[in-house]
Amino acid sequence: MFAANGGTPHTTSYYAASANPSPERPPLKGDQTIDVCIVGAGYSGLSTGLHLAEKGYKVAIIEAAQVGWGASGRNGGQLVNGLNASLQTIKKRYGADTANFVAGLVQEGGEIIRERIRTYDIQCDLKEGNVFTAFTDAHMRELEERLNLWASYGIKNQEMLDKAELRRHVNSDVYVGGVIDHSGGHIHPLNLALGEAAAFEKLGGVIYENSPVTSVDTEAAQPVVRTASGSITCKTLVLCGNAYLGHVVPALESRVMPVSTQILATEPLGEGRAHDLMPTDVCVEDVRYILDYYRLSADKRMLFGGGLVYGGTDPSDIKAKLLPNMHKVFPQLKGVKIDYAWSGNFALSFSRVPQMGRLGNNTYFAHGYSGHGVTGSHTFGRILAEAINGDRSRFDVFEKVPWFPFPGGRMFRVPYSVVGSWWYALRDRLGV
Incomplete structure (x- = not known):
């Protein structure tokens, strides 16, 4: 365009x-x-x-x-509930009243988006489900603590996934488990x-x-x-x-400081291959500081993002930066053609x-x-x-x-x- x-x-x-x-x-x-x-x-x-x-x-x-x-x-097109800073961090820094206030609105953005889509008939490929994945047992403990904390505020849309349960959503060997947020989702941004x-x-x-x-x-x-x-x-x-x-x-x-993140899009994978990789068509991000995030597009491409460049500059070779990460998660995609690769900036605050x-x-x-x-x-x-x-x-x-x-x-x-x-x-x- x-x-x-x-x-x-x-x-x-x-x-x-x-x-x-x-x-x-x-x-x-x-x-x-x-x-x-x-x-x-x-x-x-x-x-x-x-x-x-x-x-x-x-x-x-x-x-x-x-x-x-x-x-x-x-952006990655993911409807992820919450702020970058956790409710636990917000409570520690700013007190219980502020944490209670933030907890009351962490799901509001997704609700607004869905209401806009319904009211104005916006065609943007809305799909439901957002999964957080863990590479280590420490990551799993972090996710369980997060789930329990959110539940204590009355937010009970999430459930833990062990390795076998996660495979029903993400066909990859690299994770030990995760959490699914049923109130998350993804769209064509x-x-x-x-x-x-x-x-x-x-x-x-x-x-x-x-x-x-x-x-x-x-x-x-x-x-x-x-x-x-x-x-x-x-x-x-x-x-x-x-x-x-x-x-x-x-x-x-x-x-704030501009920070760039990168995304690539494969060629269309076809219904069968796409379903094998992502059986429930959810969006995914892991819990690392510099994380991977990915999902399927409406025409069954893998959209795979990650990486950070502080200051908002573009890396010289986006494909070279992201392909090793994608192949680690999905070795099944080695040799698949990459049709698009791009970069974009988000604004990072020091406190997140x-x-x-x-x-x-x-x-x-x-x-x-x-x-x-x-x-x-x-x-x-x-x-x-x-x-x-x-x-x-x-x-x-x-x-x-x-x-x-x-x-x-x-x-x-x-x-x-x-x-x-x-x-x-x-x-x-x-x-x-």
Whole structure:
């Protein structure tokens, strides 16, 4: 899929190649005024915009490239409940009240996505089931502790799987067991974003594509967003650029770091071969710090992702980086043709907890989902819309959660994080 009017094209991913038809949307031109302006047409912006449009607000979304061009259209497509930081970590850092609050919304994002799919008839290949796999007995203990903790909060959609039970879902010898979350699932992520954009527009929302923001005035009584060819003055501004916001808003730069992850897509495997590998068509991720994640596409390709590059740069050879991991899990796929390989950035926060807050009185932001943005962004979009509509109860909880910049600032945050990842990867290899 390529951008209209010579704009920025989508990455050469399987998702872009199999995207549903989408209209050409013009760039912003001239000076305009509106109730709410949102920067970023990814899940956070689309979720916020759609919730507000349903409430009758006049909303415009400004996108530097195309709808879903960033992480929302490139990710693994997995509906994984929870945040990157565990409920146990949140309780330890922020107290029982915050942990209880977070536990009450960890499944909300998936519920919102399913409601959107039903209400607006979004064709995005929704499948049910999410499996977490363990390489070691230590991993299994970690999963069991997680299951028991979630159950203590009343979340009882998960069950432990021993090695034989796991084989009913994943035909691989490398794991000792796992956990299945029956309330998880997977989707075609770009088609979800395109469907949400279409729903937003049907309710009167406007999206301007190929309109990179050049400056933002968050201190004015009515915030102003400027591009090379126009501006929007609004009562309320929402910043949802996440890992792709760049240097436009300096106050947000130190809060998150872009991190790239990679995915490859095989040729179609055929119904029989695909069923042999993944009999129940669930999505999978393991529990290591630098993990593998994978699933089958609607046309029975293996979509296999993993790896991290701190700072958001692309590796020189994605296939060389991911193929050994895929062949370790599925040696049956050696020699299978790879049709697509791509990279995309997510925004990592130092605490691994998403951030939500305000700049000035009338500018809101949300970012830092740390690899759990598919569901988290939909939840945060609803919470942002609630706050803008006058109910700040849930927004205030997240706004008060402390955040910390990466040690060493922009210059040293990448090497600091690399050293940390080496340490956790070593622990994974040692099984501790």
